[in-house]
Amino acid sequence: MPVGTQATVKALSPEELTDAGAKIILANTYHLYLRPGHGIVEKLGGLHRFMHWNMPILTDSGGFQVYSLSKLRKISEKGVTFQSHIDGSSHFIGPEEAIKIQKALGSDIIMAFDECVSYPAEYEYVLDSVKLTSLWAERCLTEKRGDHQALFGIVQGGMYTDLRERSAGDLVRMGFDGYALGGLSVGEDAGTRERIIKETVAFLPEDKPVYLMGVGRPEDILEAVMLGVDMFDCVMPTRNARNGTLFTSRGKLVIKNSQYVEDERPIEEGCGCYTCTHYSRAYLRHLYMANELLAYRLNSIHNVHYYTSFMDDIRRALRDDKLEEFREEFYKKRNGDSTI
Amino acid sequence: MPVGTQATVKALSPEELTDAGAKIILANTYHLYLRPGHGIVEKLGGLHRFMHWNMPILTDSGGFQVYSLSKLRKISEKGVTFQSHIDGSSHFIGPEEAIKIQKALGSDIIMAFDECVSYPAEYEYVLDSVKLTSLWAERCLTEKRGDHQALFGIVQGGMYTDLRERSAGDLVRMGFDGYALGGLSVGEDAGTRERIIKETVAFLPEDKPVYLMGVGRPEDILEAVMLGVDMFDCVMPTRNARNGTLFTSRGKLVIKNSQYVEDERPIEEGCGCYTCTHYSRAYLRHLYMANELLAYRLNSIHNVHYYTSFMDDIRRALRDDKLEEFREEFYKKRNGDSTI
Numbered sequence: 001m002p003v004g005t006q007a008t009v010k011a012l013s014p015e016e017l018t019d020a021g022a023k024i025i026l027a028n029t030y031h032l033y034l035r036p037g038h039g040i041v042e043k044l045g046g047l048h049r050f051m052h053w054n055m056p057i058l059t060d061s062g063g064f065q066v067y068s069l070s071k072l073r074k075i076s077e078k079g080v081t082f083q084s085h086i087d088g089s090s091h092f093i094g095p096e097e098a099i100k101i102q103k104a105l106g107s108d109i110i111m112a113f114d115e116c117v118s119y120p121a122e123y124e125y126v127l128d129s130v131k132l133t134s135l136w137a138e139r140c141l142t143e144k145r146g147d148h149q150a151l152f153g154i155v156q157g158g159m160y161t162d163l164r165e166r167s168a169g170d171l172v173r174m175g176f177d178g179y180a181l182g183g184l185s186v187g188e189d190a191g192t193r194e195r196i197i198k199e200t201v202a203f204l205p206e207d208k209p210v211y212l213m214g215v216g217r218p219e220d221i222l223e224a225v226m227l228g229v230d231m232f233d234c235v236m237p238t239r240n241a242r243n244g245t246l247f248t249s250r251g252k253l254v255i256k257n258s259q260y261v262e263d264e265r266p267i268e269e270g271c272g273c274y275t276c277t278h279y280s281r282a283y284l285r286h287l288y289m290a291n292e293l294l295a296y297r298l299n300s301i302h303n304v305h306y307y308t309s310f311m312d313d314i315r316r317a318l319r320d321d322k323l324e325e326f327r328e329e330f331y332k333k334r335n336g337d338s339t340i
Numbered sequence: 341m342p343v344g345t346q347a348t349v350k351a352l353s354p355e356e357l358t359d360a361g362a363k364i365i366l367a368n369t370y371h372l373y374l375r376p377g378h379g380i381v382e383k384l385g386g387l388h389r390f391m392h393w394n395m396p397i398l399t400d401s402g403g404f405q406v407y408s409l410s411k412l413r414k415i416s417e418k419g420v421t422f423q424s425h426i427d428g429s430s431h432f433i434g435p436e437e438a439i440k441i442q443k444a445l446g447s448d449i450i451m452a453f454d455e456c457v458s459y460p461a462e463y464e465y466v467l468d469s470v471k472l473t474s475l476w477a478e479r480c481l482t483e484k485r486g487d488h489q490a491l492f493g494i495v496q497g498g499m500y501t502d503l504r505e506r507s508a509g510d511l512v513r514m515g516f517d518g519y520a521l522g523g524l525s526v527g528e529d530a531g532t533r534e535r536i537i538k539e540t541v542a543f544l545p546e547d548k549p550v551y552l553m554g555v556g557r558p559e560d561i562l563e564a565v566m567l568g569v570d571m572f573d574c575v576m577p578t579r580n581a582r583n584g585t586l587f588t589s590r591g592k593l594v595i596k597n598s599q600y601v602e603d604e605r606p607i608e609e610g611c612g613c614y615t616c617t618h619y620s621r622a623y624l625r626h627l628y629m630a631n632e633l634l635a636y637r638l639n640s641i642h643n644v645h646y647y648t649s650f651m652d653d654i655r656r657a658l659r660d661d662k663l664e665e666f667r668e669e670f671y672k673k674r675n676g677d678s679t680i
Contacts, residue, residue, distance in 0.1 A: 007626060035629065036601070040602055261380065262384070280390070282376070282390075283347070283390055287346070292350065297633070
């Protein structure tokens with residue numbers, strides 16, 4: 001799903017998102033808590049109404065940004081005290097607060113508050129962290145949420161199989177609506193990541209969605225689906241778009257390259273997105289070189305459409321039991337023509 | 341008409357422009373000549389196709405930007421040698437080149453190449469400049485343009501009535517499809533400007549459009565219409581939008597002001613634009629404070645809609661012979677509630 005940090009998916013309107021095939025977006029609890037404040041969003045009718053998005057919204061718990069963006073964190077059993085990255089003001093979020101904030105935002109899928117451990121981390125530290133995350137998960141379940149809100153637990157445990165098993169086991173016993181794999185894509189190598197995904201998925205119930213947070217490149221998503229993952233979110237389609245990097249079935253197209261100066265073709269032949277239907281690579285290159293705001297938008301529309309189509313294709317292949325063939329085809333196209 | 345410097349009206353798509361009521365846009369010849377180059381635009385099917393805009397386009401002659409943006413200008417009877425503001429490269433544009441470039445761009449209304457005199461300027465200098473502008477206008481008329489392209493002459497003459505008369509007389513004798521008032525809004529006071537507009541309009545034929553270039557605020561437009569002007573272009577609706585300044589019938593609304601933090605109302609009650617139909621002032625303020633790209637767009641949609649509605653209202657008042665009442669009403673609303 002596309003990520004909308006500030007109650008908007010960068011450069012896109014809600015209508016453009018749905019036209020590009022998006023059916024759910026992610027909003028960052030940490031950012032909305034700090035600005036404009038969940039109280040204001042609630043007062044104005046909740047996040048859906050505030051940002052004019054009528055489809056599902058998933059909010060993260062705020063945990064990840066508290067660890068990655070804020071300063072001077074202090075973790076206790078109660079929760080985390082931190083300083084805002086915007087103005088340095090002091091704040092506290094614990095499991096109860098994380099649920100209260102997400103209740104105020106009114107999102108459809110909400111996430112339990114967890115501790116994100118950096119990588120690499122000592123076994124003892126990760127063990128304590130798993131215990132804390134389980135404790136917090138229990139308190140998240142107890143805290144009153146909106147009737148329509150599904151709550152997902154987040155499995156931690158670093159790169160240690162037995163700690164992943166312990167974390168998953170704790171959460172499954174409590175019973176969540178879905179399970180996320182946290183603490184991945186934090187610097188570990190691809191082999192380790194794939195091993196942890198595979199092992200952790202095996203500890204989770206088959207009838208609940210498994211969500212790999214913050215991943216990723218199309219190939220990462222495809223490999224994770226092969227391992228049993230159901231849901232993904234990532235800033236990559238929109239962030240890359242703003243950097244002029246466009247996804248195609250034959251790989252990435254860097255729009256500023258001079259080879260596109262007079263290129264009349266769309267980004268990808270046959271693509272049905274608004275951008276490919278109406279604009280040439282030459283025009284997109286021109287907008288990008290001229291730093292025009294429309295460049296970010298047109299590029300984002302294409303990349304979001306690429307990702308939603310890619311997920312549609314994966315779903316179809318799964319349904320038809322042809323995922324292996326799809327995967328082969330995917331890499332064959334990628335390795336075919338490197339000049340795009 | 342909205343101004344699209346770089347083959348795009350900043351932050352807006354063609355569909356948003358037409359939805360907001362725009363029926364014609366202005367593109368800058370100087371900018372498109374330098375980047376991506378008129379040859380490339382022509383090769384890709386002309387400006388309409390390049391930027392996916394199917395309605396009329398007016399191009400300026402490049403003269404104004406040559407004088408205002410470029411460095412090391414050298415003016416001769418042949419034309420102007422100048423250095424690009426982008427990379428310092430040397431270029432030459434004279435009347436023949438200006439028409440050739442606009443022919444390649446394929447716009448619907450094209451402008452004669454003129455000399456823009458700065459303000460204040462000595463009588464003798466302005467006299468020579470009027471002579472040069474008339475000489476260039478003649479050569480613009482002679483140069484082959486596209487069959488569908490209407491050519492407008494530009495009246496110069498500074499703040500001197502007799503030179504305005506001379507310039508207008510020269511151009512009217514040659515016979516253009518329309519006449520623009522150049523060399524205004526260059527630092528003169530409002531009284532002088534209104535005097536020059538009034539005097540110059542009287543020297544021009546009633547059955548041809550009169551175009552006041554680069555103006556302006558709603559009140560400036562209204563006053564100029566009272567004096568007989570038919571056409572305007574300005575960056576103000578979109579530039580102000582990007583600065584968070586929004587036009588309403590009660591005056592300007594500065595969206596970053598803290599009074600809008602929880603304001604559920606649209607920018608203007610009753611406004612039918614996409615922005616006012618779907619978003620609150622509180623949300624627009626949030627986007628603006630978070631530097632979100634969507635802020636520039638939503639603000640621009642409203643401001644362009646404000647201007648096109650304003651022009652619709654003026655046309656209706658003219659048709660019904662009620663311009664004086666319209667004008668009274670306009671200022672009454674403006675002075676009614678200063679808190680918006």
